[in-house]
Structure formats: C-alpha cells, structure tokens
Amino acid sequence: MGARERSSGSVSARLQGALEALYGLERHKSGLGLDGSRRLLEALGSPERRFRAVHVAGTNGKGSVCALVERVLRAAGRSTGLFTSPHLVDFRERIRIRGRWASEDELEARLEHIQGLPEGRGRTFFEVTTALGFDRFAAHAVEWPVVEVGLGGRLDCTNVITPEVAVITGVGLDHTEILGDTLEAVAREKAGIVKPGVPVISGAAGAPAAVIEEVAREKGSPLVAAAARVKLRECRVGPGGTRFEAEAAPWGTLALSLGLRGRLQLENAQVAIAALSVLAERGLEIPAGAVREGIAAAAWPGRLEPCPTEPRLWWDGAHNPQGAERLARAWVEDLGFEPPEAVVFAVSRDKDAAAMLQTLARLAPRARLLVTRTRSERALAPAALGERAAELxxxxxSEPDVARALERALGRAGRGKVLLAGSLFAVGEAMEALGGAPGEWL
Structure with a gap:
C-alpha cells in the first residue's frame, strides 16, 4: 500500500522531518526487489531472524486478517507485533507492539540510525519502514509479529521473512501496472510469499485459488483452504457486527462475536481462524477462550464503520472494483440501509475509478455525488473524476479537499446517510477532520 505524504500533527517536528525525508519514495516496478532490504536488515543484525511470524498477502481483507490474528495471539498471552500499511492518520499506526504503537523518541532514533548506515542510503520508503518495524520487533522481544504485505508478495520488502504460516486472502485486480492485468498473474505474485515447507492458508476462489495451489505444490508447502478448515454456521450480520459459530480444530464449535461489519469480514475471520488453527496444530497453545476474546476485541478502523462524531457519515476504505462491489452489497444486505443520500468519492490515479463509480451509482442512483481529492501526490484530480462520473x-x-466535501455532503443529506469511499487516504483525512483515528492503542 502507498505511503502517506503527511503524518499526524501530533508527532514532533524532528520525527515529522525524518518522515518527510521518506515520503515521496513511492515504490515503482523498477524499484521492486529484495536485495536492498536484505542488505539493510543484515546491517541491523538480521532482526527478521529473531521472531516467528505470520505473513499475510491478498487484494482485500489482509489488514483485517492481520488484526484478527494478532488480537487472538495477544489474548493467548503471546508477545505480539503488528506491521501494516498504509497508516490512516499517524505513521506510528504501522508498527505496533502488543497493541501499542512504538514511541516517538524510539522511532526517531532508529530512523536516524538506519539512514546513517551505508546500507540505508538510497533505500525506498518501504524498505526503510520494513526494516524499522522488524528492528523494533526484535528489540522488544516480540515473539509473534503478524506482517502484512505492502504490495503483491513476491518482490515485496516484507518477503525477506520465512514465516510459520503464510496467508493469502481473496485475490482481485489491483496495482495491475505492477502485478499484471489478469487474476492469475496477480495471484502468482501474491503466492510469491509461499516458502518451501511452510503451510499456506488460502482464502481465494476460482482461478486464483488454482494458481496458489499450483505454487504450493511446486514449493512442497501444505495448502489449507480456509473454507474447508473452518466451517461457519448461524451467521447473523448487522450494523453492530456479526455473531456466528465456527467449527475448527482443535477447539470444536465456538460461538463468536465479531465487531467488524459485513460478510467480507466474516470471510476474513474464517481465514484468520484457519491460520490460528494451523498454528495450534503445529504446537502453539491457543486456548478457545483466547479465540473468543480476540475475535470479539479485534478492531480495524476505516473499514465499513460510522464516524464517531457524526452518525450519518459512514466510511469504507474500498479502493478497487472488487472492494467497491463488496461495499455496495454489504450496505444493503448486511447493514440493511437505504441508499445513501450523498456519496463522497476520492481515488488514486492508478485505480479503476470508472468501475468503482459504476458500482456506487447502482447502489445510490439518486444520491448527490461529491468528488474530491486527498493530499496524496497520487490522487486523481476532482475534474477528472467528474468527467468519469459524467460519462456514467x-x-x-467538486470540492478541493475531503473535509469540505464531507461538510457539503452532510449539508445536503438531511437525515439520510453519507458514504465516503474510494481511498484509505480519504478515510484518514476524514478522521483528521471529524475524529475516529486509530490512536496509540488498537
């Protein structure tokens, strides 16, 4: 996922300056590869060899799966880490230790150290951020970090680890200029995290599932289909979350409550429980109570949730056609809502804006559409978005920024709801304006 060009105003000027030196180093195809990351990590004492990890790739849902797995492991008494991207409001969201983000002074000092190393010069934002995360995990004696792939898998900076289990969620078309323009090509890139002999959990279906199966067979890696490993029953989905039963070894049938909303999150929970089941099978003690507690407590802000200060406003970070389809379905089928009275839409230039707008137009054909842009240098201009909408x-x-677009949309919506979608960056800027940022603890 992309870098944010700004962090929260809550960080010190010195840390902000160190972060600004990294922003703008967006990863392009020519910059992909693992050699730079390996050299940098070796210079830091190979911190990635000092923990056991869960590695998670996928087009949609991988962050939610990471949050669920980490929260259950924490409930089981394990010393956990969580490495995710992008952040919504504050850079420190990316690196969490036992649920808490790393201290500002610590990050500032280690960034300065990393950038002072010969191996740290000329490295990309993602290489430095990954090294920083792994360095902090090792320093704090983290036993079990859960690591989200940034982009793709095969050449992602995080792919220097050999995890205890690899997880691949659903596969869709995104970042096609880098990963390929077919589902099979994207699936093969994501399956690049599969390591010889390491179990791989697959939440994919159709052609992508076949590709992942082929790669697992080539690597001699046990393949576990999440839907076969974990049987879901009695699923009740609503605006407040989901209640369901999950049958999985070694726990048998568990009655679970999930705060994350929508059937997509139910599928993510199935994938997460499958990964935890495999870890338990391999000897990690995970009591049934920890599964219940962790699934119930897991939070992953910015995904199909209401603004805490303005209940008419709901936001979702869906930023590709598959995500938009799932959002539209969840709005009607899972939340039971009437179409929103207004839609605020912002998107990055490399996304299929027309396909997402088409889906949102089907959801809310009579809604007022407000197009805007985020502060990201990759944002698509509102004028270009307006042209795509007009073609539909x-x-x-049009409004020049997210905050003003939301203010206008809420003013026009009356008692109806407003939906913000298209970009996690936009959700982050909405949180800056109206509240709801993840904060120090997750």
Whole structure:
C-alpha cells in the first residue's frame, strides 16, 4: 500500500522531518526487489531472524486478517507485533507492539540510525519502514509479529521473512501496472510469499485459488483452504457486527462475536481462524477462550464503520472494483440501509475509478455525488473524476479537499446517510477532520 505524504500533527517536528525525508519514495516496478532490504536488515543484525511470524498477502481483507490474528495471539498471552500499511492518520499506526504503537523518541532514533548506515542510503520508503518495524520487533522481544504485505508478495520488502504460516486472502485486480492485468498473474505474485515447507492458508476462489495451489505444490508447502478448515454456521450480520459459530480444530464449535461489519469480514475471520488453527496444530497453545476474546476485541478502523462524531457519515476504505462491489452489497444486505443520500468519492490515479463509480451509482442512483481529492501526490484530480462520473450519467459536484466535501455532503443529506469511499487516504483525512483515528492503542 502507498505511503502517506503527511503524518499526524501530533508527532514532533524532528520525527515529522525524518518522515518527510521518506515520503515521496513511492515504490515503482523498477524499484521492486529484495536485495536492498536484505542488505539493510543484515546491517541491523538480521532482526527478521529473531521472531516467528505470520505473513499475510491478498487484494482485500489482509489488514483485517492481520488484526484478527494478532488480537487472538495477544489474548493467548503471546508477545505480539503488528506491521501494516498504509497508516490512516499517524505513521506510528504501522508498527505496533502488543497493541501499542512504538514511541516517538524510539522511532526517531532508529530512523536516524538506519539512514546513517551505508546500507540505508538510497533505500525506498518501504524498505526503510520494513526494516524499522522488524528492528523494533526484535528489540522488544516480540515473539509473534503478524506482517502484512505492502504490495503483491513476491518482490515485496516484507518477503525477506520465512514465516510459520503464510496467508493469502481473496485475490482481485489491483496495482495491475505492477502485478499484471489478469487474476492469475496477480495471484502468482501474491503466492510469491509461499516458502518451501511452510503451510499456506488460502482464502481465494476460482482461478486464483488454482494458481496458489499450483505454487504450493511446486514449493512442497501444505495448502489449507480456509473454507474447508473452518466451517461457519448461524451467521447473523448487522450494523453492530456479526455473531456466528465456527467449527475448527482443535477447539470444536465456538460461538463468536465479531465487531467488524459485513460478510467480507466474516470471510476474513474464517481465514484468520484457519491460520490460528494451523498454528495450534503445529504446537502453539491457543486456548478457545483466547479465540473468543480476540475475535470479539479485534478492531480495524476505516473499514465499513460510522464516524464517531457524526452518525450519518459512514466510511469504507474500498479502493478497487472488487472492494467497491463488496461495499455496495454489504450496505444493503448486511447493514440493511437505504441508499445513501450523498456519496463522497476520492481515488488514486492508478485505480479503476470508472468501475468503482459504476458500482456506487447502482447502489445510490439518486444520491448527490461529491468528488474530491486527498493530499496524496497520487490522487486523481476532482475534474477528472467528474468527467468519469459524467460519462456514467451521474452528475458530480467538486470540492478541493475531503473535509469540505464531507461538510457539503452532510449539508445536503438531511437525515439520510453519507458514504465516503474510494481511498484509505480519504478515510484518514476524514478522521483528521471529524475524529475516529486509530490512536496509540488498537
């Protein structure tokens, strides 16, 4: 996932300066590869060899799966880490130790150290951030970090680890200029995290599932289909979350409550429980109570949730056509809502904006559409978004930033709901304006 060009105003000027030196180093195809990361990590004493990890890739849902797995492991008494991207408001969200982000002074000192190393010069934002995360995990004696792939898998900076289990969630078309323009090509890149002999959990279906199966067979890696490993029953989905039963070894049938909303999150929970089941099978003690506690307590902000200060506003970070389809379905089928009265949409230039707008137009054909942009240098201009919407017969109003677009949308929505979608960056900027940022603890 992309870098954010700004962090929260809550960080010190010195740390902000160190972060600004990294921003803008977005990863392009020519910059992909693992050699730089390996050299940098070796210079730091190979911290990635000092913990056992869960490695998670996928087009949609991988962050949620990471949050669920980490929270259950924490409930089981393990010393956990969580490495994810992008952050919504504050850079420190990316690196968490036992649920808490790393201290500002610590990050500032280690960033300065990393950038002062010969191996740290000329490295990308993602290489430095990954090294920083692994360095902090090792320093704090983290036993079990859960590591989210940033982009793809095969050449992602995080792919220097050999995990205890690899996880691949659903596969869709995203970052096609780097990963390929077919589902099979994208699946093969994501399956690049599969290591010889390491179990791989697959939440994919159709052609991508076949590709992952082929790669697992080539690597001699046991393949576990999440839907076969974990049987779900009695699923009740609503605006407050989901209640369901999950049958999985070694726990048998568990009655579970999930705060994350929508059937997509139910599928993510199935994948997470499958990964935990395999870890338990391999000797890690994970009591049934820890599964219940962790699944119930897991939070992953910015995904299909209401704004805490304005209940008419709901936001979701869906930023590709598959995610938009799932969002539209969840709005009607899972939340039981009427179509929103207004839609605020912002998106990055490399996304399929037309396909997402088409889906949202089907969801809310009479809604007012407000197009805007985030502060990201990759943001698509509102004028270009308006042109795409006009081609679909959906007239759009334009605002120069997310905060003003939301203010206008809420003013026009009356008692109806407003939906913000298209970009996690946009959700982050909405949180800056209205509250709801993840904060120090997760």
């Amino acid at each position: 017969g959906w007239p759009a109003e």
